[in-house]
Amino acid sequence: xxxxxxxxxxxxxxxxxxxxxxxxxxxxxxxxxxxxxxxxxxxxxxxxxxxxxxxxxxxxxxxxxxxxxxxxxxxxxxxxxxxxxxxxxxxxxxxxxxxxxxxxxxxxxxxxxxxxxxxxxxxxxxxxxxxxxxxxxxxxxxxxxxxxxxxxxxxxxxxxxxxxxxxxxxxxxxxxxxxxxxxx
Amino acid sequence: xxxxxxxxxxxxxxxxxxxxxxxxxxxxxxxxxxxxxxxxxxxxxxxxxxxxxxxxxxxxxxxxxxxxxxxxxxxxxxxxxxxxxxxxxxxxxxxxxxxxxxxxxxxxxxxxxxxxxxxxxxxxxxxxxxxxxxxxxxxxxxxxxxxxxxxxxxxxxxxxxxxxxxxxxxxxxxxxxxxxxxxxxxxxxxxxxxxxxxxxxxxxxxxxxxxxxxxxxxxxxxxxxxxxxxxxxxxxxxxxxxxxxxxxxxxxxxxxxxxxxxxxxxxxxxxxxxxxxxxxxxxxxxxxxxxxxxxxxxxxxxxxxxxxxxxxxxxxxxxxxxxxxxxxxxxxxxxxxxxxxxxxxxxxxxxxxxxxxxxxxxxxxxxxxxxxxxxxxxxxxxxxxxxxxxxxxxxxxxxxxxxxxxxxxxxxxxxxx
Numbered sequence: 204x205x206x207x208x209x210x211x212x213x214x215x216x217x218x219x220x221x222x223x224x225x226x227x228x229x230x231x232x233x234x235x236x237x238x239x240x241x242x243x244x245x246x247x248x249x250x251x252x253x254x255x256x257x258x259x260x261x262x263x264x265x266x267x268x269x270x271x272x273x274x275x276x277x278x279x280x281x282x283x284x285x286x287x288x289x290x291x292x293x294x295x296x297x298x299x300x301x302x303x304x305x306x307x308x309x310x311x312x313x314x315x316x317x318x319x320x321x322x323x324x325x326x327x328x329x330x331x332x333x334x335x336x337x338x339x340x341x342x343x344x345x346x347x348x349x350x351x352x353x354x355x356x357x358x359x360x361x362x363x364x365x366x367x368x369x370x371x372x373x374x375x376x377x378x379x380x381x382x383x384x385x386x387x
Numbered sequence: 388x389x390x391x392x393x394x395x396x397x398x399x400x401x402x403x404x405x406x407x408x409x410x411x412x413x414x415x416x417x418x419x420x421x422x423x424x425x426x427x428x429x430x431x432x433x434x435x436x437x438x439x440x441x442x443x444x445x446x447x448x449x450x451x452x453x454x455x456x457x458x459x460x461x462x463x464x465x466x467x468x469x470x471x472x473x474x475x476x477x478x479x480x481x482x483x484x485x486x487x488x489x490x491x492x493x494x495x496x497x498x499x500x501x502x503x504x505x506x507x508x509x510x511x512x513x514x515x516x517x518x519x520x521x522x523x524x525x526x527x528x529x530x531x532x533x534x535x536x537x538x539x540x541x542x543x544x545x546x547x548x549x550x551x552x553x554x555x556x557x558x559x560x561x562x563x564x565x566x567x568x569x570x571x572x573x574x575x576x577x578x579x580x581x582x583x584x585x586x587x588x589x590x591x592x593x594x595x596x597x598x599x600x601x602x603x604x605x606x607x608x609x610x611x612x613x614x615x616x617x618x619x620x621x622x623x624x625x626x627x628x629x630x631x632x633x634x635x636x637x638x639x640x641x642x643x644x645x646x647x648x649x650x651x652x653x654x655x656x657x658x659x660x661x662x663x664x665x666x667x668x669x670x671x672x673x674x675x676x677x678x679x680x681x682x683x684x685x686x687x688x689x690x691x692x693x694x695x696x697x698x699x700x701x702x703x704x705x706x707x708x709x710x711x712x713x714x715x716x717x718x719x720x721x722x723x724x725x726x727x728x729x730x731x732x733x734x735x736x737x738x739x740x741x742x743x744x745x746x747x748x749x750x751x752x753x754x755x756x757x758x759x760x761x762x763x764x765x766x767x768x769x770x771x772x773x774x775x776x777x778x779x780x781x782x783x784x785x786x787x788x789x790x791x792x793x794x795x796x797x798x799x800x801x802x803x804x
Contacts, residue, residue, distance in 0.1 A: 212799045
């Protein structure tokens with residue numbers, strides 16, 4: 204194995220990938236968001252139980268995708284278990300990449316930042332009855348048959364089947380925001 | 388190795404020297420470029436033809452009287468004749484230059500459907516189409532009220548011809564089908580498909596993006612009504628593609644993009660379109676890219692398309708043999724005799740994205756993802772796959788390196804089970 208490989212697929216990342224922290228669902232979900240990376244098909248869904256004081260009593264993720272996207276989600280959920288949504292707001296994309304700790308090319312940064320984007324959106328996405336969950340679940344079965352596909356492409360319906368989060372910055376900007384020293 | 392195989396390898400070694408990029412290193416190892424279904428590399432002859440066009444013969448086409456304009460015109464229209472001969476079209480008027488296969492399908496979908504489709508008419512596609520041969524028809528269906536039907540696949544990833552026959556109906560106006568699946572590698576039985584469609588009164592568009600670069604294509608014996616392909620998948624530059632069409636069909640289809648070159652006369656109250664092929668070539672065309680495409684055709688003719696087809700079949704068979712040895716690896720698509728030079732696969736516990744990353748560390752360039760065929764992956768129950776795709780310049784040694792790199796990548800994730 205070369206040095207490069209050891210850097211990217213190092214033990215603590217593989218450990219998160221193979222034995223993820225809090226993969227599953229909240230017992231009582233107040234906030235939820237899901238998104239995917241359309242280029243590689245990585246999917247992440249994050250559920251929160253936020254109390255009246257803005258503390259996250261529970262945080263769980265689920266998803267599928269490459270080692271980087273899933274390990275990053277596990278690390279993020281572990282990092283914010285029991286923390287407040289104010290702390291989430293202050294956690295930047297640079298902080299996320301720094302926490303991940305491994306040098307990533309811009310394309311792989313998108314993998315690592317997917318869960319960060321989803322969490323940033325989830326804190327603004329309270330569950331309104333079952334509607335939101337239904338929408339997020341619809342995303343998982345995206346394009347399951349031709350009729351649904353056509354229906355989804357009808358005007359006024361986002362083909363991704365999920366509402367866009369208000370605050371998520373564009374991924375291109377995130378790649379720019381990466382710490383330069385990490386890229387060398 | 389047999390004498391014939393040894394002389395093939397020697398020929399490939401010589402041909403590879405025509406491709407500057409194939410000599411480079413990636414991750415400190417010789418590049419094994421196995422992403423040819425996405426885009427091929429270019430021989431020096433193509434790069435030099437384009438440089439010469441810019442340095443010696445460049446001007447806009449179809450407009451000028453001066454010397455450079457005439458030279459550019461000769462090169463551009465000469466390229467049209469080369470493309471005509473390459474696919475054995477009856478006339479140069481039936482060769483329309485576009486910015487790529489995607490643009491060519493969009494042109495055909497817009498122009499054909501707006502002219503010929505009514506609400507309730509049917510467009511018959513297949514489950515193995517690239518997004519470029521799905522979305523333009525979905526857009527056309529939304530505009531016209533037409534209905535889209537999809538021909539399903541067999542278990543092993545071939546078209547279900549019986550189902551295709553059942554789906555063909557009196558309302559089917561158009562069948563759009565890929566000649567070769569860009570994921571499964573499946574070579575579709577175009578003669579049967581076209582005969583059945585014609586018997587049902589439907590026109591057929593063939594997406595030749597993955598076939599025209601790799602095998603002899605004769606639009607007259609094939610009897611397709613429309614054919615599209617791209618320059619960059621056949622050693623040519625990006626930004627150029629071709630739409631071929633049956634003459635009477637193209638004559639009845641209205642112009643798609645409006646602008647310069649596509650008109651005969653413009654007045655304040657309207658316009659009259661130009662004759663074929665110009666009525667579909669609005670604006671300044673990709674002049675130098677077309678000239679580069681002609682150089683690519685010259686090169687391919689010199690290499691020989693029958694040899695290319697045979698070479699890629701051998702590479703695909705070798706890849707199947709090598710990959711089938713790998714524990715936990717599953718090849719997607721039919722056995723090699725039904726395939727072009729495309730081998731997609733999934734490996735247990737190794738996500739395609741991680742596979743592509745780890746293979747790159749060995750200098751092996753493959754593609755990971757849904758390869759612009761999300762509905763197909765959905766049908767296969769996969770979110771992504773890894774794809775190795777070949778051209779004649781690939782070697783058996785590169786296939787061995789692919790297999791070795793997969794084994795090495797697997798080892799990274801072998802810690803727990």
